[in-house]
Amino acid sequence: MICYQLLCEHDHEFEAWFRDSTAFDEQAAHGEVQCPFCGNDQIRKAVMSPAVASAKDVQVRTSADQKTAIEAAEKAASDMRSGADPQEAxxxxxxxxxxxxxxxxxxxxxxxxxxxxxxRAIHSGDAEMRDIYGEATSEETEELRDEGIEVISIPKLADKEQAN
Structure with a gap:
């Protein structure tokens, strides 16, 4: 997975994750990448510096669930290009x-x-290396990224059983 800093034609800056650079190129060419601020689909990569870590600093773990999610997202994008129903996508x-x-x-x-x-404690080595999740404000998230700490935001969906 790769995270790109992106810009729309109105210079709104945002980031998005893609399987690889080819996936970004294909999705952008088909208008599938849209600005979360204005909905514009004329998207380009922003200038960004790479985050490089040694093998001892980062363990890459790709679970079966992650692979399944990536494959499902790619299938949905492919279906949309083939004219699938937007509601189904x-x-x-x-x-x-x-x-x-x-x-x-x-x-x-x-x-x-x-x-x-x-x-921060995990990043600095003051706490055990492990995957974590929790709540953070947008300011905290931006500060972590500025400090070189990789974080992603996943929308919290209501459980169907709880929503009914």
Missing amino acids: AQTFMEVVSKLQKHVENTCDYVGEDFAEEA
Whole structure:
């Protein structure tokens, strides 16, 4: 997976994750990447510096759940290019996000509102290296990224059973 800093033609800056650079190129060419601020689909990569870590600093773990989520997202994008019903594609997307949310909840340690502090402690080696999730403000998330700490935001979906 690769995270790109992106710009729309109105210079709104945002980031998005892609399987690889080819996936970004294909999705952008088909208008599938849209600005979350204005909905514009004329998207380009922003200038960004790479984050380089040694093998001892980072363990890369790709679970079966992550692979399944990536494959489902790619299938949804392919279906959209082939003229699939947008409602069905949206449903597929929601199912993928739900699976990813469950994967995070099942495999990561929940640290609640202490997320930013715990992420810093792990990054600096003051806490055990492990995957965590919790709550952080947009300011805390931006500060972590400025400090070179990789974080991603996953929307919290309501459990269908809880929503009914």
